[in-house]
Amino acid sequence: MKATLENIPSEKGTSSFYAYRFQVPFFEFKWHYHPEFELTYIVKGSGYRIVGNSYEYFSNGDLVLLGSNLPHTWSGKLEDDVKSDAIVIQFSKEFISPFLELNESVLIKNMLQHSERGISFEIDEALVSEITDLTQAKGVDRVLKLISILDVLSKKQARLIAPNAFHNVVSKKNELRINKVCSFIQNNFHNKISLKQAADLIYLTESNFCKFFKKATGKTYSDYINEIRINEACRMLIQSDKTISQISFECGFETLSYFNRVFFNKKGMTPSTFKKENLI
Numbered sequence: 001m002k003a004t005l006e007n008i009p010s011e012k013g014t015s016s017f018y019a020y021r022f023q024v025p026f027f028e029f030k031w032h033y034h035p036e037f038e039l040t041y042i043v044k045g046s047g048y049r050i051v052g053n054s055y056e057y058f059s060n061g062d063l064v065l066l067g068s069n070l071p072h073t074w075s076g077k078l079e080d081d082v083k084s085d086a087i088v089i090q091f092s093k094e095f096i097s098p099f100l101e102l103n104e105s106v107l108i109k110n111m112l113q114h115s116e117r118g119i120s121f122e123i124d125e126a127l128v129s130e131i132t133d134l135t136q137a138k139g140v141d142r143v144l145k146l147i148s149i150l151d152v153l154s155k156k157q158a159r160l161i162a163p164n165a166f167h168n169v170v171s172k173k174n175e176l177r178i179n180k181v182c183s184f185i186q187n188n189f190h191n192k193i194s195l196k197q198a199a200d201l202i203y204l205t206e207s208n209f210c211k212f213f214k215k216a217t218g219k220t221y222s223d224y225i226n227e228i229r230i231n232e233a234c235r236m237l238i239q240s241d242k243t244i245s246q247i248s249f250e251c252g253f254e255t256l257s258y259f260n261r262v263f264f265n266k267k268g269m270t271p272s273t274f275k276k277e278n279l280i
Contacts, residue, residue, distance in 0.1 A: 017091035017146065021135045023083040027076035029183050031175075036090040037115060038066040039149070040074070041123070041131050045084030047076030048186070048231065051118040052162035053218040055227050057235045061123050063131075064161065065153065067115035068093060075186055087131055089146065099147060107154035108147075118161030121153055177202040178216045189228045190252045195221060229253065230266045237275040244271045 018036070027045055042062040049058040051072045058074065066072055076084050100109045111119065130152070134145045181198055198221060199209035213221045229251040236247045248259035248271075263271050 016095050016143065017089065019087075019089045019134050019137075019142065019146070021085070021087045021132075023085045025083060027074040027084050027086070029073055029075040029179075029186055031071060031073045031179050031182065033069050033071040034090070035068050036092050037068060037096070037112060038072075039089040039131075039153075040064055040066070041087045041128070042074070043085035043087060044082070045074070045076050045086065047074060048228070049074050053164070054118065054162040055224075055231060056161065057231050063121045063123050063127075065111070065115045065119045065121070067112070067118070070116060070118060070162075072118070087135060089131070089134065089149075091146065096150075105151075108150045111150070111154040111158075114160060117164065120159045120161050121156050122158075127152055174212075174216060177212070181213070182217075185225060185228065189225055189232070190250060192252065192254070193225065225252070226262050227266065230263055233259070233263065233271065234267070234274065234278075237271060238278050244275075247271070 021043075027047060031050070040063070042058060042060060044060055046057070046059040049056050049062065049064070049072070051064070051066065052070055074086075096108075096112070099105050100112070127149070130145060130149050134142060134149065137145050181201055184198065184201055185193060195206050195209065198213075199206045202209070202212075204212060210221060213219075213224070217224055219227070233247050233251045236242060236250070237244070240247070242250070244259075245256050248256050251259070253259035253262070260270065263269075263274070267274055269277070
């Protein structure tokens with residue numbers, strides 16, 4: 001996908017890095033990127049997190065580190081009287097580089113190198129407390145707190161998010177077009193969405209649309225939609241008591257047999273096995 005460039009320096013003012021907490025009715029789909037590294041902690045909220053060419057479900061406690069210029073977005077759903085809540089920390093290469101020259105920072109340096117694919121971390125109470133406190137810290141203390149947080153993260157077991165590094169190509173026209181298509185898919189994947197419907201959104205022939213979409217996202221149109229649907233199905237298998245048949249149709253699959261085939265291809269197991277292995 002082609003993403004919007006977010007201008008972090010103009011927003012952080014005179015601070016050496018940006019750390020803030022914000023609450024919104026829900027996280028809106030906003031596919032963007034920026035030169036700064038970003039650490040995002042979801043205090044409250046759920047939906048889908050897209051990082052590079054990875055599409056995953058997220059919920060309370062989601063903590064990820066994103067590398068420089070890695071496109072991303074969190075997209076949530078509006079829930080009655082429940083606001084989505086997140087803490088975001090963004091820092092530049094120029095800020096962190098002097099610390100990475102120290103021998104003691106080798107683990108942090110390695111972690112930041114791997115962050116070009118996005119890194120997901122398990123949280124603990126002490127870490128959450130440190131991240132929360134950072135948003136209120138002042139002066140040199142906030143710098144020390146950030147380095148301390150990065151040090152703790154560099155020693156944690158973690159998981160790379162995207163299958164491979166994602167190299168964004170800036171194009172304002174394509175950015176607007178792919179955002180329009182992906183937002184439409186995000187809001188309508190539970191219905192049947194024809195190739196023509198998607199192509200008509202940005203005034204392309206079906207053939208040209210397929211080429212454009214594959215180049216922009218690294219996935220075919222059908223594979224992209226199936227990935228969204230299967231991730232939603234995984235969430236429903238764990239969080240609801242609905243039958244596999246009900247879930248398959250509510251996620252936009254026309255037949256149960258096709259749902260089962262796509263699910264196995266994506267997850268390497270059947271829906272029933274997935275449900276058994278992930279229920280606590």
